[in-house]
Amino acid sequence: MKRRPAEDLAPAAAVAADGLARFDVVDAWVFDLDDTLYPTSAGLGPQIDMRITQWVADYLGVDGLSARALQKHWYATHGTTLAGLVESHAIDPTDFLEFAHSIDRDGLAPDPALAAAISALPGRRMILTNGSRAHAFETARRLGLDGLFEDAYDIVALGCTPKHRPEGFARFVAASGVVPARAALFDDLPRNLATARAAGMATALVTAPGAAATEGESFDAVTSDLADLVSRIARRRSARKSAA
Numbered sequence: 440m441k442r443r444p445a446e447d448l449a450p451a452a453a454v455a456a457d458g459l460a461r462f463d464v465v466d467a468w469v470f471d472l473d474d475t476l477y478p479t480s481a482g483l484g485p486q487i488d489m490r491i492t493q494w495v496a497d498y499l500g501v502d503g504l505s506a507r508a509l510q511k512h513w514y515a516t517h518g519t520t521l522a523g524l525v526e527s528h529a530i531d532p533t534d535f536l537e538f539a540h541s542i543d544r545d546g547l548a549p550d551p552a553l554a555a556a557i558s559a560l561p562g563r564r565m566i567l568t569n570g571s572r573a574h575a576f577e578t579a580r581r582l583g584l585d586g587l588f589e590d591a592y593d594i595v596a597l598g599c600t601p602k603h604r605p606e607g608f609a610r611f612v613a614a615s616g617v618v619p620a621r622a623a624l625f626d627d628l629p630r631n632l633a634t635a636r637a638a639g640m641a642t643a644l645v646t647a648p649g650a651a652a653t654e655g656e657s658f659d660a661v662t663s664d665l666a667d668l669v670s671r672i673a674r675r676r677s678a679r680k681s682a683a
């Protein structure tokens with residue numbers, strides 16, 4: 440698959456006006472957590488990754504390199520290490536998730552622009568994460584986004600099946616009661632958006648500034664500035680309501 444720098448997408452064209460129209464019917468706003476509500480540069484991902492390696496090494500009594508190899512294998516075959524562990528070793532996810540998310544969140548700063556943008560969205564607002572609910576709430580609190588989401592649907596709520604897998608996504612729909620045709624997903628992983636899009640959701644890809652964008656994937660919006668995109672969607676909705 441050919442890749443090209445995100446800068447090749449003209450900033451204005453990255454969210455075409457026509458793309459935003461897709462969000463006009465949305466009444467449920469679903470946000471991924473990691474690397475979506477905060478930037479990758481906050482440094483949480485590598486910490487979680489290392490904690491998972493350590494948990495696998497301790498649980499199976501293997502060295503770090505072997506644990507790392509298993510972690511990568513399960514990520515490739517099951518979508519997450521946890522899904523692989525549950526299937527191969529029938530573990531209880533509670534201890535794993537607590538350990539994986541016992542991280543230093545000092546790299547996170549309050550994001551008042553994002554808080555204002557999200558709070559202006561009309562309808563239900565929620566988090567959907569392959570991490571834990573506790574991680575979602577603590578991270579949202581550190582970002583100054585607490586109180587903006589009615590709930591966080593986590594990997595346990597999805598039956599330990601990652602959200603990009605249709606059965607995991609279906610569990611989210613059943614648990615939340617959202618109607619995909621009237622819902623939107625903001626996420627940094629194209630595979631998560633592809634599943635949501637196939638179910639009828641409006642989709643927005645959140646990239647790191649200057650990150651490579653994948654060609655051939657089709658989303659309603661692509662942005663490296665989530666607060667900007669969300670505020671433009673909210674303003675458009677507000678203007679249409681006033682005009683109606």
Ligand SMILES: [Mg+2]
Binds near residue numbers: 471474
């Ligand atoms: Mg993510």
